[in-house]
Amino acid sequence: MKLRKSKKAISFVPVFLLLAAGHWPAARAAEYEIAITKMKFAAVPDVLHVGDVINWRNDDMFRHTATARDGGFDVDLPPHSRQSMKVDKAGSFAFYCRFHPAMKGTLSVQP
Numbered sequence: 001m002k003l004r005k006s007k008k009a010i011s012f013v014p015v016f017l018l019l020a021a022g023h024w025p026a027a028r029a030a031e032y033e034i035a036i037t038k039m040k041f042a043a044v045p046d047v048l049h050v051g052d053v054i055n056w057r058n059d060d061m062f063r064h065t066a067t068a069r070d071g072g073f074d075v076d077l078p079p080h081s082r083q084s085m086k087v088d089k090a091g092s093f094a095f096y097c098r099f100h101p102a103m104k105g106t107l108s109v110q111p
Ligand SMILES: [Cu+2]
Pocket: 063, 064, 065, 097, 098, 099, 100, 103
């Protein structure tokens, strides 16, 4: 029976490829931008994780807020401004703009 020395090294290649393919460890925080344009919040990321950062960006000439209905956050956004916010707890958080209650969305945050 002939054993080739390189055989063992080759078996590690698929594991390396999986890691390189973008399967980040859960602990790695991601950063997202949620823009406000023409009195509307842009689409929210499907799933957020605790530790992620949201950059709220107000492109309008009006002042807006991103305010959690449960009081967990209240981000003030003067015209043409941006503000970042760290997501610090898991759950589902409905939010709206205090000045324009028709503007709303929901953050879904996993641990
Ligand atoms: Cu508003």
